[in-house]
Amino acid sequence: MKPLSWQVAAAVAVGLALALETLPQVLRWLWGGRRRPRREVLFFPSQVTCTEALLQQAPRAEPSASTTSSAGCLCSLPHGESALSRLLRALLAARVSLELCLFAFSSPQLGRAVQLLHQRGVRVRVVTDCDYMALNGSQIGLLRKAGIQVRHDQDLGYMHHKFAIVDKKVLITGSLNWTTQAIQNNRENVLIMEDEEYVRLFLEEFERIWEEFNPTKYTFFPQEKKSQ
Amino acid sequence: MKPLSWQVAAAVAVGLALALETLPQVLRWLWGGRRRPRREVLFFPSQVTCTEALLQQAPRAEPSASTTSSAGCLCSLPHGESALSRLLRALLAARVSLELCLFAFSSPQLGRAVQLLHQRGVRVRVVTDCDYMALNGSQIGLLRKAGIQVRHDQDLGYMHHKFAIVDKKVLITGSLNWTTQAIQNNRENVLIMEDEEYVRLFLEEFERIWEEFNPTKYTFFPQEKKSQ
Numbered sequence: 001m002k003p004l005s006w007q008v009a010a011a012v013a014v015g016l017a018l019a020l021e022t023l024p025q026v027l028r029w030l031w032g033g034r035r036r037p038r039r040e041v042l043f044f045p046s047q048v049t050c051t052e053a054l055l056q057q058a059p060r061a062e063p064s065a066s067t068t069s070s071a072g073c074l075c076s077l078p079h080g081e082s083a084l085s086r087l088l089r090a091l092l093a094a095r096v097s098l099e100l101c102l103f104a105f106s107s108p109q110l111g112r113a114v115q116l117l118h119q120r121g122v123r124v125r126v127v128t129d130c131d132y133m134a135l136n137g138s139q140i141g142l143l144r145k146a147g148i149q150v151r152h153d154q155d156l157g158y159m160h161h162k163f164a165i166v167d168k169k170v171l172i173t174g175s176l177n178w179t180t181q182a183i184q185n186n187r188e189n190v191l192i193m194e195d196e197e198y199v200r201l202f203l204e205e206f207e208r209i210w211e212e213f214n215p216t217k218y219t220f221f222p223q224e225k226k227s228q
Numbered sequence: 229m230k231p232l233s234w235q236v237a238a239a240v241a242v243g244l245a246l247a248l249e250t251l252p253q254v255l256r257w258l259w260g261g262r263r264r265p266r267r268e269v270l271f272f273p274s275q276v277t278c279t280e281a282l283l284q285q286a287p288r289a290e291p292s293a294s295t296t297s298s299a300g301c302l303c304s305l306p307h308g309e310s311a312l313s314r315l316l317r318a319l320l321a322a323r324v325s326l327e328l329c330l331f332a333f334s335s336p337q338l339g340r341a342v343q344l345l346h347q348r349g350v351r352v353r354v355v356t357d358c359d360y361m362a363l364n365g366s367q368i369g370l371l372r373k374a375g376i377q378v379r380h381d382q383d384l385g386y387m388h389h390k391f392a393i394v395d396k397k398v399l400i401t402g403s404l405n406w407t408t409q410a411i412q413n414n415r416e417n418v419l420i421m422e423d424e425e426y427v428r429l430f431l432e433e434f435e436r437i438w439e440e441f442n443p444t445k446y447t448f449f450p451q452e453k454k455s456q
Contacts, residue, residue: 011236015243023251041429045385101415103403157273157413160403173417175331175388175403185385187329187437189401189430191419201269202417209415 037194040090044176044188046083050075054088055112083190084183087172088113090192094166097123099206101161104132104177111139115146126150127209129159139178151213159209163202171199265422268318272404272416274311278303282316283340311418312411315400316341318420322394325351327434329389332360332405339367343374354378355437357387367406379441387437391430399427 052073073079091098091113098117105111105128118124126143130152133140144150153159163173174190176182193199280301301307319326319341326345333339333356346352354371358380361368372378381387391401402418404410421427 008235008239011239012243012246015240015245016247017243018240019244019247023247039425041426043433153415155413157409157415160410160414160416162403163417173403173419174401175390181385182388185383186388187381187385188388189391189433191401191426197267198269198419205271205417 038170038192039194040086040192042083042086042174042190042192044083044183044190045185046183047080048077048184049082049085050077050079051085051088051109053079054085054092055109055116084109086192087190090170090172091164091166092117093170094122096167097165098125098167099165099203100124100126101128101159101163101206101209102126102178103129103158103160103162104135104179104182105139106135106137106179107139107183108180110178111142114139114143114148118143118146118148124148125206125210127159127161127206127213128152130154131158137179151210151215153209153213154218161205163206165199165203165206168203169199170194171202173202266398266420267422268314268420270311270314270402270418270420272311272411272418273413274411275308276305276412277310277313278305278307279313279316279337281307282313282320283337283344312337314420315418318398318400319392319394320345321398322350324395325393326353326395327393327431328352328354329356329387329391329434329437330354330406331357331386331388331390332363332407333367333371334363334365334407335367335411336408338406339370342367342371342376346371346374346376352376353434353438355387355389355434355441356380358382359386365407379438379443381437381441382446389433391434393427393431393434396431397427398422399430401430 050073052075088109091110094117098114100114105126114124114126124143126140126148128140128150132138133150133152140150161173162176162178163171165171171193172190173193174188176186176188176190182188278301280303316337319338322345326342328342333354342352342354352371354368354376356368356378360366361378361380368378389401390404390406391399393399399421400418401421402416404414404416404418410416
């Protein structure tokens with residue numbers, strides 16, 4: 001066999017090379033053939049920046065970092081990135097659906113973003129807490145006037161979630177109520193996670209609440225009913 | 229070359245086999261050779277269950293699901309699993325360190341768990357909001373009396389985070405304030421994530437706040453100082 005040894009060695013090498021060449025494909029298959037899923041944490045308070053460029057974009061234009069600074073807005077606010085602008089961008093990426101489950105919602109910028117998505121044909125559904133939806137500056141009434149579906153609890157307990165699901169692919173959740181006070185003054189966190197498992201669990205929670213808060217189940221004047 | 233073909237084929241096969249045999253090792257190396265990291269979501273309100281078994285365990289015993297139901301407690305509450313018992317178990321797994329960054333902390337069970345960890349020698353550090361630490365039922369005073377380090381803000385904005393970091397390996401974060409009202413009545417979420425990247429980011433946030441809220445920097449009687 002001695003005279004064959006170099007051929008054998010070469011053939012083994014060919015075999016190794018063949019197998020190793022398939023390795024990246026095997027790994028891509030194992031990882032689902034995708035780019036790295038989005039994982040981001042935003043910490044607040046956010047620097048106060050101009051967000052006009054994001055909110056005045058042409059319908060369905062892709063929001064990107066470069067469009068923020070090139071907006072040509074002449075206001076005196078800084079025009080760079082901030083935690084709020086990154087949160088807005090994550091929301092404005094929606095193309096099909098947006099589920100919102102929010103204890104308090106009074107930020108004008110976030111309200112405009114949600115209305116913009118509704119105008120673009122994104123299916124927006126909002127769940128909120130009954131005690132906070134009529135507070136001064138709440139965006140809930142404006143969203144309703146714009147034709148967006150809103151449902152609320154009728155419990156003594158709070159609907160205290162603060163999460164959003166973008167296109168059933170990205171979960172946005174954390175401690176942040178969508179108020180200017182929280183955005184500009186509080187220590188807060190928001191996770192942005194492109195993660196099938198977490199999205200599925202939060203979407204199930206949303207659908208449970210959405211069905212439970214169906215207006216056909218609302219009780220009006222419970223005191224009067226009891227006394228009848 | 230024809231007479232060599234079977235040897236070549238065999239050698240290619242050997243090469244393929246050699247390469248494929250190393251594949252599992254390569255994959256283990258790529259995945260860090262570990263079990264699947266912990267990923268869990270707890271939704272509240274939690275069923276009210278008896279948590280005595282978890283909180284009366286011998287020091288440093290491993291808290292496990294089986295010990296909960298076998299406690300022999302005779303109280304009338306259910307003795308099964310609940311969102312609160314799972315949160316307690318995640319905390320009681322701490323062996324070295326526990327960082328807490330909590331807007332409001334009044335749950336007696338969670339307070340007992342933190343004191344238990346302190347007694348077991350776990351290094352506990354607590355950051356909280358100045359407006360909420362002296363409220364009725366707050367656990368903060370009890371933790372301080374037990375010798376646990378607590379720091380707080382002096383801002384108008386709220387320290388609104390609600391997260392814990394166990395042994396610098398597991399992040400527990402969400403919408404839940406650690407109060408009985410929130411645990412038993414509110415719609416809330418808590419993520420339990422064994423995830424290096426998220427733990428690192430939240431630990432950095434904790435250390436930033438811990439240093440900023442160093443008592444040597446506290447201002448007392450700012451009004452009087454101004455008028456002097």
